[in-house]
Amino acid sequence: MDNVEVKKLEKFALEIRLNTVKSLNHLGSGHYGGSLSIVECLAVLYGKVMKIDPKNPDWEGRDYFILSKGHAGPGLYPALALLGYFELDKLMTLNKDGTTLPNHLDRMLTPGVDMSSGSLGQGISVATGVAKALKMNGSDQYVYCIVGDGEMNEGQCWEAVQFATAQDLDNLILFIDDNKKQLDGTVEEIGGKRDFAAIFATFGFDSAAVAGNDVSAIYNAITDAKKVKGKPHVIVLDTIKGQGFPYLEQKASSHHLRPNEEEKVILNNFIAKLEKELEGLNNA
Amino acid sequence: MLKEGTKEIRQVYVDTLINLAAKDKNIVVMEADLAASIGTVKFKEKYPDQFVNCGIMEAQMVGAAAGLSLAGKRPFLHTFATFATRRPYDQIFISLGYARLGATILGSDPGVCAEHNGGTHMPFEDIALMRTIPNCTVAEPSDEYMMKALIEMSYEKGGLWYIRAQRKKAMQIYTENEKFELGKAKVVKDGKDVCIIASGICVSDALQAASLLEKKGIDAAVIDMFMIDPLDKDIILKYAKSCGQILTVENHFIVNGLGSAAAEVIAESGTGVKFKRLGVDKRYGQTGSLNFLKKEYGIDAESIAAAAEGLAK
Ligand SMILES: Cc1ncc(C[n+]2csc(CCOP(=O)(O)OP(=O)(O)O)c2C)c(N)n1
Ligand SMILES: [Mg+2]
Numbered sequence: 001m002d003n004v005e006v007k008k009l010e011k012f013a014l015e016i017r018l019n020t021v022k023s024l025n026h027l028g029s030g031h032y033g034g035s036l037s038i039v040e041c042l043a044v045l046y047g048k049v050m051k052i053d054p055k056n057p058d059w060e061g062r063d064y065f066i067l068s069k070g071h072a073g074p075g076l077y078p079a080l081a082l083l084g085y086f087e088l089d090k091l092m093t094l095n096k097d098g099t100t101l102p103n104h105l106d107r108m109l110t111p112g113v114d115m116s117s118g119s120l121g122q123g124i125s126v127a128t129g130v131a132k133a134l135k136m137n138g139s140d141q142y143v144y145c146i147v148g149d150g151e152m153n154e155g156q157c158w159e160a161v162q163f164a165t166a167q168d169l170d171n172l173i174l175f176i177d178d179n180k181k182q183l184d185g186t187v188e189e190i191g192g193k194r195d196f197a198a199i200f201a202t203f204g205f206d207s208a209a210v211a212g213n214d215v216s217a218i219y220n221a222i223t224d225a226k227k228v229k230g231k232p233h234v235i236v237l238d239t240i241k242g243q244g245f246p247y248l249e250q251k252a253s254s255h256h257l258r259p260n261e262e263e264k265v266i267l268n269n270f271i272a273k274l275e276k277e278l279e280g281l282n283n284a
Numbered sequence: 285m286l287k288e289g290t291k292e293i294r295q296v297y298v299d300t301l302i303n304l305a306a307k308d309k310n311i312v313v314m315e316a317d318l319a320a321s322i323g324t325v326k327f328k329e330k331y332p333d334q335f336v337n338c339g340i341m342e343a344q345m346v347g348a349a350a351g352l353s354l355a356g357k358r359p360f361l362h363t364f365a366t367f368a369t370r371r372p373y374d375q376i377f378i379s380l381g382y383a384r385l386g387a388t389i390l391g392s393d394p395g396v397c398a399e400h401n402g403g404t405h406m407p408f409e410d411i412a413l414m415r416t417i418p419n420c421t422v423a424e425p426s427d428e429y430m431m432k433a434l435i436e437m438s439y440e441k442g443g444l445w446y447i448r449a450q451r452k453k454a455m456q457i458y459t460e461n462e463k464f465e466l467g468k469a470k471v472v473k474d475g476k477d478v479c480i481i482a483s484g485i486c487v488s489d490a491l492q493a494a495s496l497l498e499k500k501g502i503d504a505a506v507i508d509m510f511m512i513d514p515l516d517k518d519i520i521l522k523y524a525k526s527c528g529q530i531l532t533v534e535n536h537f538i539v540n541g542l543g544s545a546a547a548e549v550i551a552e553s554g555t556g557v558k559f560k561r562l563g564v565d566k567r568y569g570q571t572g573s574l575n576f577l578k579k580e581y582g583i584d585a586e587s588i589a590a591a592a593e594g595l596a597k
Contacts, residue, residue, distance in 0.1 A: 070404065095400055095402070095571050096572075097571075097572040097573055097576040098572070098576075099571065102402045102403070102570070102571040103400060103401065103402055103571060104401065104402050104403070104404045104405070104571075106402070106403060116403075116404070117404070118401075118402065118403075118404030118405065119366065119367070119371065119404045119405075120340050121340070150317065150339070150340055151340060153317070153339035153340035153341050154340055154341060155341060155343055155344065182317050182339070182340065183317045183318060183320060183321070183340075184315070184317050184318070184319045184320050184325075184337055185337075190317060190337055190339045191339040253320070255320075
């Protein structure tokens with residue numbers, strides 16, 4: 001990827017981040033932490049890697065994306081809107097009465113959303129099923145799936161891992177959003193310390209770990225993964241919960257934010273800062 | 285006019301557990317990464333050795349609870365009602381139910397109480413699942429005093445319990461010293477024309493419906509059927525005879541919940557009455573505010589009053 005392309009993806013990530021925070025701020029509360037930590041990964045997938053057609057969301061030849069950590073829907077919607085799956089203003093209806101953009105993903109409501117999720121641990125299994133079907137069809141389509149590091153607590157995730165290796169699903173690229181936190185605290189204190197990249201390698205995955213806020217590193221990891229045949233792939237994203245929003249990055253409890261008066265100001269300032277940055281890029 | 289209660293239901297849960305733990309070292313409070321959402325962090329601070337946060341492992345939490353119970357502990361488990369019942373159902377059925385091991389499972393934010401968490405978090409089937417377990421007591425408190433009583437009762441009576449309750453404040457139906465008994469419903473308002481049987485958040489809406497009906501000259505009785513199993517069959521039959529028309533209201537599917545339970549009793553008794561179930565019918569949950577959702581699924585006070593009026597006509 002040349003420098004121009006890197007800049008393009010970084011800008012896309014900025015726009016996703018800005019619109020994520022704007023829509024959550026408009027709603028008044030929500031899952032900021034886990035929505036923000038996947039922004040760069042989404043920018044790479046939707047900005048460059050995936051074979052998709054926003055005009056035809058159900059195109060049979062598309063690559064599939066399953067956001068297993070379904071509470072991060074507010075991070076995905078801006079990516080879809082910016083690509084034209086639906087109008088950008090729709091983002092302001094996020095999780096309101098009668099919306100088509102619920103906090104937790106619903107494939108029956110939102111164009112471009114491949115799978116409903118929100119009950120943690122289920123999306124990853126569905127991703128293995130899609131990958132299996134594509135293999136049965138002899139297709140070269142890929143399945144991308146993001147799973148939370150806390151979500152990996154669920155036993156079902158490890159069933160999916162065994163299935164993926166037993167079925168040689170090398171068309172499955174799994175990302176673990178290793179943001180080190182779940183709802184009640186750190187993943188380490190609740191589920192125990194673990195090295196996902198090493199564990200997945202032991203299970204028989206092609207395994208890599210990258211800086212989750214670096215679009216080139218993520219892109220390169222995907223390109224490298226595709227060179228390895230016969231094994232499912234995992235890319236562990238080393239991220240920070242609330243990534244790119246300095247206030248939330250350092251806040252201990254960052255899963256869900258219902259801002260107090262002081263935090264409302266912080267949010268508005270952050271939105272203004274991102275808007276300015278974007279304006280700068282547009283003028284450059 | 286009803287007023288809102290003084291304490292959030294989650295606070296009642298935590299405070300009651302703290303009181304119980306002061307007397308019994310065998311109480312174990314278990315969470316599956318939703319301690320912050322229910323407030324048991326406070327319990328953990330007081331009794332760290334009697335608290336286990338399992339992480340996002342509902343099936344494991346239930347299995348471990350069964351093991352704790354087998355070794356003489358009394359587990360109290362909590363997660364959102366979907367993840368407390370549907371997700372680890374086989375583990376509840378076999379490791380707790382079939383193995384006759386005791387635990388109290390609290391499923392929080394049942395039905396429309398899941399509000400902005402939306403469809404994946406909105407169980408309308410939890411009662412249906414739990415009432416089919418042969419030895420599970422199934423209850424749904426309508427206010428904070430009842431919540432406290434039910435948690436204590438589950439501890440005193442032992443065995444397997446499922447309690448579904450919202451996290452926020454409930455409307456106040458009772459006073460502090462009200463006594464509640466296993467399998468005995470409460471008549472919260474007497475009446476002679478139509479009997480509304482409700483549970484949980486629907487009780488206060490049924491009472492509100494009763495005042496709407498009063499203005500139309502219809503005298504409605506309201507029964508708080510806070511225990512779906514064991515069910516107070518006597519009171520259902522008593523009011524079937526005296527009112528001749530029964531309306532059930534539930535924040536749940538009309539299939540295999542309170543309405544079905546009442547229908548079974550009435551049908552088998554040979555008492556012919558006009559009967560209607562109000563609740564969610566063959567639809568999934570969705571995101572929204574509580575009032576929006578109650579209206580959407582037809583369990584708000586106006587819908588209850590309209591259905592009762594239809595029966596009474
Ligand atoms: C089966 C299930 N149990 C519990 C929850 C409640 N819940 C939502 S998000 C969350 C924490 C998720 O942590 P993680 O996977 O690390 O997500 P992230 O840090 O990316 O937000 C929990 C417990 C759920 N949605 N599904
Ligand atoms: Mg996490």
